[in-house]
Every structure is written in structure tokens, then in C-alpha cells.
Amino acid sequence: MKRNFPKPLLHHPVLSAQIGFNLQMASLRVAAQIREALARFEISPAKATALSLVRMNPGCDQSALGRALLVNRASAMKIVNSLSSGGLVERKPGRNLRTNALFLTEAGERLLDALLPAIEQADALAVRELEPTQRKALRRILAPLAKLHGGEDP
Amino acid sequence: MKRNFPKPLLHHPVLSAQIGFNLQMASLRVAAQIREALARFEISPAKATALSLVRMNPGCDQSALGRALLVNRASAMKIVNSLSSGGLVERKPGRNLRTNALFLTEAGERLLDALLPAIEQADALAVRELEPTQRKALRRILAPLAKLHGGEDP
DNA sequence: TATTGTTATACTCTATAACTATA
């Protein structure tokens, strides 16, 4: 049986005043919970996000997916390769000869259907300490900071 | 001259409804800005955070630092090794024979003094789109989600 | 000229597991 003695906590008054620090810490903790919830599906949060993006944007190309995920083309390539070799996403001929169009396979659709409730549950768990009004406020405030952009590679 | 054509943006109505997704995206973008601001000091956000934590908690041990940074002992070790070989942090004998106590060196103090304004500036830049009241609300709401914990390794 | 896909490569970060020493 684990005794789990209380461990000393560190002070961080300077960093706590900064939004970036709090965002980072909150994000790390929520991401860890979501990662844990997704573990039994053997998929990472980023790849689950990619699946959802492909479903909502059927026929999108890899570069657009990369921009949405805030990674460059080479990294988007890796993600799509992984999902493709896992039989979850497929590349089809795109709107011109140098782009390809991404779609979920049947298996991808089924996996995403199974995934989304787990993500929602982990999400709700992560913010369970917040009042409903705070959750709404957080969503509203975070939206512009999380907005997709159309600029260069990261 | 770069033409910078508008790139297609992807829809993500499902994920946008989730706080975890928005936290992650917002955090990625803010982290990128802070990383950029710290580039000229040749230090990563995590190491800058570690410096600040050691200053605020002189004599703390590596494991406590690791818990504050949400990484395990081995990772904390690497961070301290890097800061130590850079002459920014030093290990001194701790409160007992199996712990060591961390302190900033003179160089560490000076670097952190130079770093903090850059971090603050990047932080302010990252949230410039928010109203002052929203910034305050965000800080307050994020605080419990970012709270340090005393549990197991990540 | 700019964009897309692709490949190869390297780097950073983190985790796991094992070991030692100490509490």
C-alpha cells in the first residue's frame, strides 16, 4: 500500500502572475488527463484532433491540417502517415495534381465515434472544479487566443 | 517579397466546444511567442521557469522542482544538469545526505533578471486582444487548473 | 515564384527501468 506522504510544494508568485505560465500549466494537466483517457485507444491527443479535423473538413490537404494543428508540413506528413498506416485516414486525389485530399476511413469514423465521448468526459473532469459560469467564461475568453490562423509555418 | 496568399482554414466546431482543445491551442501559441522572446537568451521556457522557481525557493531539491514543472525525477535531473553546466544553477549539500539543495549562481540571477521582462512582454503581447477585465478573469479561472500538486510523478 | 508533398536528419523533451544510497 502506497503511503503517499505529502510532498513539499514550491512557491511561484512571480510566474503565477503571468497568463502564459498558467495557460501552460493548466494545459499540461488537462492534456495529461486527456492523454490518459485516450490511452486505451492507443492514440495521442494530437492524432485524435487530426481525426476530428479531417471529419469536419473532408478532402482537406495536409498543409491545411498542419496549420490547424500548429505544426509544419513535415510534421503534418508524419501525423497523416501514422493515421494512414493505421487505416484511419486515406489520401485521395485532390483538387489538383500536387495536393491530396484527406478522408476518414470507415475504421477512422468508428474510432472517432468512440473517442469523442472519452474526450468529452476527460474535458469535463478537468474543469470539474470550476463553476458553470466560469467554464462558460473560460471558453469565451480562450476562443480568440486559440483561433486558427492562416500564416506561415510555425 | 512574400505574397502570403490567404490559406484555407479548417473548421473545428466539435473540438472548439471543448476547453481542453482551446487550452492546448492557446497554450501552444502563447508558448511559441514566449519561446521566440527567449531565443536570444538561448534558454527554453521550461528552463526559464525552473530558474524562477529556484530563485523563489532557494535550497529546494530536484524532485520538488520536477513536481512543480510536472515532469519526473529523471527529466528534472536533465534540466538541472543543463542549467548547472551552463553555470546558472548550483547544487549544494541539502538538508540530508540524499537530497541536494538548488541555488541560482550569480550568472543565474543576472540572466533571470534579464529574462523576466522579456517574458512579461511576450505575455502581454499574447493577451493583447483581451480586455483587461477578461485578462483578470482568465488569471483567476486558470489559477486552480494550474495549481501545483503534491502527488506522484506525472 | 510560390506551394505541396516528400524524405532524411537531428534535436529536444520526456518517460521507463534499473541501480545506489539514504531516510
Next chain:
DNA sequence: TATAGTTATAGAGTATAACAATA
């Protein structure tokens, strides 16, 4: 028994740089 430090190793994730093909 549990904790702290250490080491070696492996894996994920991402960036850079180059190239070919296409727009």
C-alpha cells in the same frame, strides 16, 4: 519501505533543409 539522485535507453514530437512536381 519509501524517497532522492543518478544513469542509460528509447520513443514521441517537431524543426530544418533539401528536392521534385505542380500551380
